[in-house]
Amino acid sequence: MTKAPLLPVVVIFVLLLLLAATSSGMTAVSEHQQRRCLSWRVAVEANNARAWSSVPPTCVGYVEDYMLRGQYQRDLDTVTYQIFAYLNNTINVAAADGMDAWVLDVDDTILSNLLYYKGKHYGGDPYDPLGFRSWAQRGICSAIPKMLRVYKRLIEKGFKVFLVTGRDEEMFNSSTSRNLDAQGFKGHERLIMRGADYRGVGASVFKSTMRKQLVGKGYRIRGNIGDQWSDLLGDCNGDRIFKVPNPMYFVP
Amino acid sequence: MTKAPLLPVVVIFVLLLLLAATSSGMTAVSEHQQRRCLSWRVAVEANNARAWSSVPPTCVGYVEDYMLRGQYQRDLDTVTYQIFAYLNNTINVAAADGMDAWVLDVDDTILSNLLYYKGKHYGGDPYDPLGFRSWAQRGICSAIPKMLRVYKRLIEKGFKVFLVTGRDEEMFNSSTSRNLDAQGFKGHERLIMRGADYRGVGASVFKSTMRKQLVGKGYRIRGNIGDQWSDLLGDCNGDRIFKVPNPMYFVP
Numbered sequence: 001m002t003k004a005p006l007l008p009v010v011v012i013f014v015l016l017l018l019l020a021a022t023s024s025g026m027t028a029v030s031e032h033q034q035r036r037c038l039s040w041r042v043a044v045e046a047n048n049a050r051a052w053s054s055v056p057p058t059c060v061g062y063v064e065d066y067m068l069r070g071q072y073q074r075d076l077d078t079v080t081y082q083i084f085a086y087l088n089n090t091i092n093v094a095a096a097d098g099m100d101a102w103v104l105d106v107d108d109t110i111l112s113n114l115l116y117y118k119g120k121h122y123g124g125d126p127y128d129p130l131g132f133r134s135w136a137q138r139g140i141c142s143a144i145p146k147m148l149r150v151y152k153r154l155i156e157k158g159f160k161v162f163l164v165t166g167r168d169e170e171m172f173n174s175s176t177s178r179n180l181d182a183q184g185f186k187g188h189e190r191l192i193m194r195g196a197d198y199r200g201v202g203a204s205v206f207k208s209t210m211r212k213q214l215v216g217k218g219y220r221i222r223g224n225i226g227d228q229w230s231d232l233l234g235d236c237n238g239d240r241i242f243k244v245p246n247p248m249y250f251v252p
Numbered sequence: 253m254t255k256a257p258l259l260p261v262v263v264i265f266v267l268l269l270l271l272a273a274t275s276s277g278m279t280a281v282s283e284h285q286q287r288r289c290l291s292w293r294v295a296v297e298a299n300n301a302r303a304w305s306s307v308p309p310t311c312v313g314y315v316e317d318y319m320l321r322g323q324y325q326r327d328l329d330t331v332t333y334q335i336f337a338y339l340n341n342t343i344n345v346a347a348a349d350g351m352d353a354w355v356l357d358v359d360d361t362i363l364s365n366l367l368y369y370k371g372k373h374y375g376g377d378p379y380d381p382l383g384f385r386s387w388a389q390r391g392i393c394s395a396i397p398k399m400l401r402v403y404k405r406l407i408e409k410g411f412k413v414f415l416v417t418g419r420d421e422e423m424f425n426s427s428t429s430r431n432l433d434a435q436g437f438k439g440h441e442r443l444i445m446r447g448a449d450y451r452g453v454g455a456s457v458f459k460s461t462m463r464k465q466l467v468g469k470g471y472r473i474r475g476n477i478g479d480q481w482s483d484l485l486g487d488c489n490g491d492r493i494f495k496v497p498n499p500m501y502f503v504p
Binding site for chain 1: 287288323326
C-alpha cells in the first residue's frame with residue numbers, strides 16, 4: 001500500500017474550516033441585525049413604534065427580505081385566518097336589516113403598493129408625495145389576493161362594505177375606482193375618500209369622523225381592517241379590528 | 253511522487269456532503285415551523301390573535317427559545333427605548349399640580365413570572381389557577397430590570413404611578429406588596445388590586461373602571477404600560493399605550 005500524502009487532505013480541511021468560520025461569522029453579523037430589525041418590526045405591528053418617517057437604514061435589507069421572501073405572505077395568511085375565524089364563530093351572516101357593516105382601508109390593505117415601494121427601497125426612502133401621486137393615478141395596484149378573498153366573503157355574507165381611504169378624492173377618485181373594479185373589488189356600498197374639507201387632517205381623525213357618520217346612519221361596524229393603526233383606533237372603530245402587516249411606512 | 257489514494261478523500265467528501273444535507277434538511281423543517289410561530293407571535297403582539305388558551309403545541313419550543321435566547325430581552329429593550337423617547341420628547345417632567353399619572357400593570361409587565369411559566373412549558377400548558385395562586389403567594393417574582401428602570405425614571409420625574417393589577421386583593425395583597433417592595437418598586441401612589449366587587453369581571457372592564465376613577469379624581473393618564481391588550485384598551489386608556497411583549501398567555 002502506498003503512503004497517502006497528507007498535503008491535499010490538510011489543504012481541504014483548512015479550506016473547509018475557513019469557509020465554516022467565515023460563513024458563521026457572516027451569519028452572526030446578519031443574524032444580529034435581523035434580530036434587531038425583527039424587534040423593530042414587531043414594535044411597528046404592536047403600535048409601539050410611532051411617527052417614524054422611513055424604515056431605519058440598517059433594516060432596509062431586512063424589510064425587503066420580509067416583503068419578498070415569504071414572511072409577509074405568511075403574516076397575511078395569519079390575519080386572514082383570524083378574520084375568517086371571527087366571521088365563522090361570531091357573526092357568520094349579516095343581519096336582515098342590512099345595517100351590518102365592515103370598514104376596510106385601501107392602500108396596502110386590499111390594494112398593494114409593493115411595486116411602487118420596490119423603487120423606494122421598501123420604505124427606506126422618505127415619503128415622496130409626487131411620486132406616489134403619479135403611481136396612484138395610474139390605477140395599476142394589484143389586489144392583495146388574500147384580502148380579495150376576505151372582501152368577497154364579506155359581500156357574499158351580506159355585509160355592507162365601506163372602503164375608507166385617506167386618498168384625496170379630487171386627485172384619485174377615478175383612478176382608484178377604476179383600479180378597484182379592475183382588480184375585482186365589486187359590490188361595496190361606498191368608496192369614501194378624503195374630501196376637500198379633510199385635507200391636511202390626520203388619517204385617524206378623518207377616518208374616525210367617517211365611521212361616526214356611518215354609525216350615525218345606523219350602521220353597526222362589525223369589523224375594521226387596515227394596515228395602519230390610524231385606520232383602526234379612534235371613535236366607532238368597530239366590534240373587532242384587524243391589523244394587516246406593513247413595515248414600509250407609517251401614516252399618522 | 254507517490255500517487256495519492258482517492259479513498260480517504262472521497263470518504264471525507266461524502267461524509268461532509270451527508271452532514272450538509274442532513275443539517276440543511278433539519279434547518280428547513282425547523283425554519284418553516286419557526287416562521288409560522290413567528291407569524292403567530294406577531295399576531296399576538298398586534299392583537300389579531302385573541303382568546304387563545306395556551307401556546308399552540310407546535311410553538312412551545314419556539315416560545316421557549318424566544319423567552320430565553322435573547323429576542324424577548326431585545327423586545328423589552330425596544331419598548332423601553334420607545335417609552336424613554338416618549339418621555340424625553342413629549343412630557344419630560346410631571347406638571348407641578350401632581351396630577352400627571354402613569355398606569356402600569358404588574359404581572360409580566362414589571363414583575364416576571366418566567367420562572368413559574370418555565371414549569372408550564374412557557375404557556376404550552378393550560379392556565380392553572382391553583383398553581384399560579386401558590387406561586388404568586390410566595391411573593392418571589394423578579395423585577396423585569398428594564399421595567400424597573402422605567403418605573404424609577406417615572407418616580408424621579410414626579411409622575412404619580414398607579415400599579416393596576418387583576419390579582420385578587422384578598423388573596424394576594426400582602427404577597428404582592430412585599431414582592432414589589434423587595435424588588436425595588438418603591439414610591440408608587442397606589443397598588444390597585446381586584447376587589448371582591450370585581451371578581452369574575454374581565455380585566456379590560458375592571459381596569460377601565462379603575463382608570464375612569466383616577467380620571468374622575470382629576471388625574472391625567474400620560475402613559476399606560478401592559479403586557480396584555482386588556483391592560484391597554486378600553487376607557488381612559490391614557491395619552492399613550494405601550495405593549496410589553498408576552499407570548500405565554502392571554503388575559504381577556
